[in-house]
Structure formats: structure tokens, C-alpha cells
Amino acid sequence: MNINSSLEASQFGTKHQAAELIGLSPETLKKYRLKDKILIEDIHWVKLNRRTIRYNLPLLADWLANRNDPQAHQKAIEQYQRSLLSNQKRRPGRSSQSSQN
Numbered sequence: 693m694n695i696n697s698s699l700e701a702s703q704f705g706t707k708h709q710a711a712e713l714i715g716l717s718p719e720t721l722k723k724y725r726l727k728d729k730i731l732i733e734d735i736h737w738v739k740l741n742r743r744t745i746r747y748n749l750p751l752l753a754d755w756l757a758n759r760n761d762p763q764a765h766q767k768a769i770e771q772y773q774r775s776l777l778s779n780q781k782r783r784p785g786r787s788s789q790s791s792q793n
Contacts, residue, residue: 703750704738710747714756721747731755735769748772 707718716724724730725745731737736755737747751772758765773779 703748704746705749707745707747710749710752713749714752732769735772 705713707721711718711721721731725733725737731747731752733739735748736751737745739745751768754768755765758768
């Protein structure tokens with residue numbers, strides 16, 4: 693596992709880690725995720741399979757710190773989205789090489 697993979701993996705935690713980090717119960721996290729839609733899928737949490745949810749710990753900490761300033765939290769979300777591999781610029785020539793094969 694390279695350093696980037698381990699950093700990304702450590703960014704996400706279980707419901708118990710997330711609940712402890714922000715001082716809420718796992719049940720409240722679930723309510724915020726499902727009923728109230730306060731926590732956004734693929735931003736604040738990801739579903740790995742039918743039974744496994746992981747929470748984005750840095751974004752949850754930012755959400756807690758900026759509850760009364762949604763614009764500040766939105767900046768953190770945008771920074772997170774820019775950091776995703778799927779949003780990175782592709783190197784020129786990569787796609788043309790694979791289409792020739």
C-alpha cells in the first residue's frame with residue numbers, strides 16, 4: 693500500500709469512530725444520514741456494501757466546527773472533491789495509448 697492509499701484509508705472511519713469524533717451517538721449519525729439528510733452520501737459517508745458504511749472523518753470534524761457557517765463547510769467539501777483521483781487532470785497521451793492497443 694502506498695502512502696496516498698494509507699492516507700485515504702485513514703480518512704474514513706466506522707460509525708463508532710465518527711460518533712466519538714463529533715460527540716454524537718451512532719444512531720444519531722444514522723438519522724442524520726438517512727432521515728434528515730444532513731450528511732451527504734459520497735461526501736460525508738460512503739456505502740461500501742449492503743452492511744458497511746464509512747464516514748469521512750475530516751469532513752465530519754469540519755461539519756461540526758462549521759455548523760453555523762455552511763459556506764465554510766462547503767469550501768471544505770469542494771476541497772475534498774478536488775482531491776479525489778476522479779477529479780485529477782489526466783496526463784496527455786494516456787487515453788490515446790490505450791485506444792491504440
